[in-house]
Amino acid sequence: MNWHAMRAIYLFEMARTRRTLLQSVISPVISTSLYFVVFGAAIGSRIDEIEGISYGAFIVPGLIMLSLLTQSVANASFGIYFPKFTGTIYELLSAPVSYIEIAAAYVGAAASKSIILGLIILATAGLFVPLQVAHPVWMLLFLVLTAVTFSLFGFIIGIWADNFEKLQLVPLLIITPLTFLGGSFYSINMLPPVWQTITLFNPVVYLVSGFRWSFYDAADVGVGISLAMTLLFLAVFLAVVAWIFKTGYRLKS
Amino acid sequence: MQTILSVSELSKTYDSRFQALKRINLDIRRGEIFALLGPNGAGKTTLISIICGIVKASEGSVRVDGHDIVADYRAARAMIGLVPQELTTDAFESVWATVSFSRGLFGKPANPAHIEKVLRDLSLWEKKDNKIITLSGGMKRRLLIAKALSHEPEILFLDEPTAGVDVNLRRDMWQLVRSLQASGVTIILTTHYIDEAEEMADRIGVISKGELILVDDKAELMRKLGKKQMTLQLQTPLPLLPPALAAYQLELASDGNELIYTFDAQGERTGIVALLEDLNDAGIVFKDLHTTQSSLEDIFVSLMKEAK
CATH class of the missing domain: 3.40.50.300 (P-loop containing nucleotide triphosphate hydrolases)
Structure with missing residues (x-):
């Protein structure tokens, strides 16, 4: 293993976060805080408890998941797309570093940023609503697994994209709508039966549900199913990344 | 090496x-x-x-x-x-x-x-x-x-x-x-x-x-591919090359005012001395001379022409 290379890529990516602190950390924290103010304090006070949890507290796992998914995809896709855009990818391709090491470093950095961000949002949420974490180990497991999985997804998007529009396409048109419709702000039990069935086709439901279970011991679907689905996504994205590296898709002519 | x-x-x-x-x-x-x-x-x-x-x-x-x-x-x-x-x-x-x-x-x-x-x-x-x-x-x-x-x-x-x-x-x-x-x-x-x-x-x-x-x-x-040329500026323009100088494969240029001789600079004999003697024998008088050597650019251009 070329540990020096992995370390170099990881630190390079993390340094970019430090340089763009406002955009990378402060901006998502502020926007999430606004959700707490609007949905938690203003509207949430007029909504009944859901499964015995105040509405403000109920949406915390979903909001963290929303940021986690979008930031993981954004960080990882930008991390690998930008060298392609500027042409500095030549250095990565000519270095004595394997594709696995490249992916591990980029995905590791993107996931690290998302996890840090998730924890900051969690801490911020504690300022607005009373929080409890019933299963802290599971909470961390879901946090890490989801961040890694969707950073892998972002890495794939970054390699696939050949312009900035495509880079934004999947996060804006797929990730965000699926997250909003995936039970971030409501329990799917609140939906009419038909929509409950349709919602089960939304993969984000399983992520949010599992994550919420780790907080409040209450879930829309069984925690085992949530974990299995998360691992399934991880396996699928790993398989796609392996294929990209095997074929050199959009990396080598 | x-x-x-x-x-x-x-x-x-x-x-x-x-x-x-x-x-x-x-x-x-x-x-x-x-x-x-x-x-x-x-x-x-x-x-x-x-x-x-x-x-x-x-x-x-x-x-x-x-x-x-x-x-x-x-x-x-x-x-x-x-x-x-x-x-x-x-x-x-x-x-x-x-x-x-x-x-x-x-x-x-x-x-x-x-x-x-x-x-x-x-x-x-x-x-x-x-x-x-x-x-x-x-x-x-x-x-x-x-x-x-x-x-x-x-x-x-x-x-x-x-x-x-x-x-x-x-x-x-x-x-x-x-x-x-x-x-x-x-x-x-x-x-x-x-x-x-x-x-x-x-x-x-x-x-x-x-x-x-x-x-x-x-x-x-x-x-191997470079050429060296000697250019003689003649006192009197020459309408035609005398047959006695045919062996040197001279080129008559500038309306007969210049004679150009191409030779192998690395060769044991450049033929310059013999040429000058033969010019003297033929009564051809020159007022000046200079030599030029082809550059790598000349060689490259000629190779590219051949490749086409």
Whole structure:
């Protein structure tokens, strides 16, 4: 293993976060805080408890998941797309570093940023609503697994994209709508039966549900199913990344 | 001299079916400066890109100091530094950070003393904390060289190193390349500037339409393909060449006012003395003479014409 290379890529990516602190950390924290103010304090006070949890507290796992998914995809896709855009990818391709090491470093950095961000949002949420974490180990497991999985997804998007529009396409048109419709702000039990069935086709439901279970011991679907689905996504994205590296898709002519 | 890089039967056909390289065979000697000449689209950058691992070969193999670039890519690539043609740099990192990053990427532990030496050698030390975006074009070019040298490579590829740089910087660059060679680095450069190859290279390869049409020592190339000419300015214009001078294959120019004699400067006998005696015998008087030698550029142009 070329540990020096992995370390170099990881630190390079993390340094970019430090340089763009406002955009990378402060901006998502502020926007999430606004959700707490609007949905938690203003509207949430007029909504009944859901499964015995105040509405403000109920949406915390979903909001963290929303940021986690979008930031993981954004960080990882930008991390690998930008060298392609500027042409500095030549250095990565000519270095004595394997594709696995490249992916591990980029995905590791993107996931690290998302996890840090998730924890900051969690801490911020504690300022607005009373929080409890019933299963802290599971909470961390879901946090890490989801961040890694969707950073892998972002890495794939970054390699696939050949312009900035495509880079934004999947996060804006797929990730965000699926997250909003995936039970971030409501329990799917609140939906009419038909929509409950349709919602089960939304993969984000399983992520949010599992994550919420780790907080409040209450879930829309069984925690085992949530974990299995998360691992399934991880396996699928790993398989796609392996294929990209095997074929050199959009990396080598 | 020992071979450090060996290219064997290398071909590349892109998905568009454009054949960029056709069965290239090339050995690079350890410690030499090898210049690869060729017009735009000849395949120079494709060849370098395959050796460095950026482009996949369609056929053939490349070995770097005995290491296959595919099967043993780590050992092969660790020996190579690449300075690309385009000024492809990050924008917001500092000079120090980006050069240190390159060293780590190539698997070397941090070595601030080496990075400092490289930056000082390239006159970038004063700019080490500056963001790359603030550097001039010439500085960015030097920064790319610094990045390529950060991991102490044994082979350095310079793809058009002086494209778009001013005369002074070109001279500085040539000086740097010579000092790198003196420190034991093997240098392979592509260039459009023939005088650059003439000035620096030990050997020259000419590539055209994906084929390596010639590889030779520079001096040998100039000797074999170079011409030396002596021009005699005549006292009185000559309407026709006398038959007695036919053996010299003279050329009558400037409406009969000049006689041009082409000869092999490296030959044991240039024939100049005999020619002057025969001119005297024929009563042809000249008032002045001068000699010229063809440059590498002349040779290159004539090779390109032949290749067409």
